[in-house]
Amino acid sequence: MFSSAALPTATAYADRLATDGVVRGLIGPREAPRLWDRHLLNCAVLAELVPQDASLVDIGSGAGLPGLVLAIARSDVQVTLVEPLLRRTTFLSEVVDDLSLGNVEVVRGRADQLHGERTFDVVTSRAVAPLERLLDWSMPLVSPTGALVAMKGSSVLEEVEAAREALDRWRCAEPEVSVLGEGVLSSTTVALRVVWAEPTQVSWPLAPKSAPKSAPQSPGRSRRKPRRTQRRQDT
């Protein structure tokens, strides 16, 4: 999953998670012994759903999962990590600097703050929100030929059924579920991929058929620009 060139960087990231990440409360202490199995490798398998030279945004990146792992595994991909919490973006920026990851940008903000400003080939997330809310946050960031790729649990099909109204409102094609890492990982990764039903009809600003309560394009709502993080930021 990591080339021989990328493996030392992945190992250095795992070390940072196990040390700084735990001390700074970004990773639970019980996760440290199973970082590779449950976190790095589980995230790295998503790479097979990411096209060559893609632009990718990882929303709610936390300590960098899965976005930072994908950036390490795939140096051809330009990765934007979006995370609202300063403590987490500070950690992310430090890791990106220390590991000299030239293909990663860290943005402090909520996903919806990028709506109408940026679009990407792939919009990833893990453990961020139920599918319905995730669609509202992610689909405005998906380019016409792009895809939402979310890591989900074993109840993914129930989530899809619960999100039927939102899938229809955003005019999405039928979602595809993939089980990744079979025969390789001790616990497989369930990935949900959602694309536009009619890519040629997608244009911005996006207007879903009936705007969700949190719709960023609803009339009168001001759009705040996200902040790029810096190494030393006030709290």
Ligand SMILES: C[S@@+](CC[C@H](N)C(=O)[O-])C[C@H]1O[C@@H](n2cnc3c(N)ncnc32)[C@H](O)[C@@H]1O
């Ligand atoms: C449970 S954590 C998951 C972190 C990471 N993806 C992982 O799997 O370890 C959820 C993350 O989503 C972030 N988050 C919450 N609301 C968000 C929003 N509207 N836009 C972007 N990120 C958000 C939180 O700050 C938090 O870091």
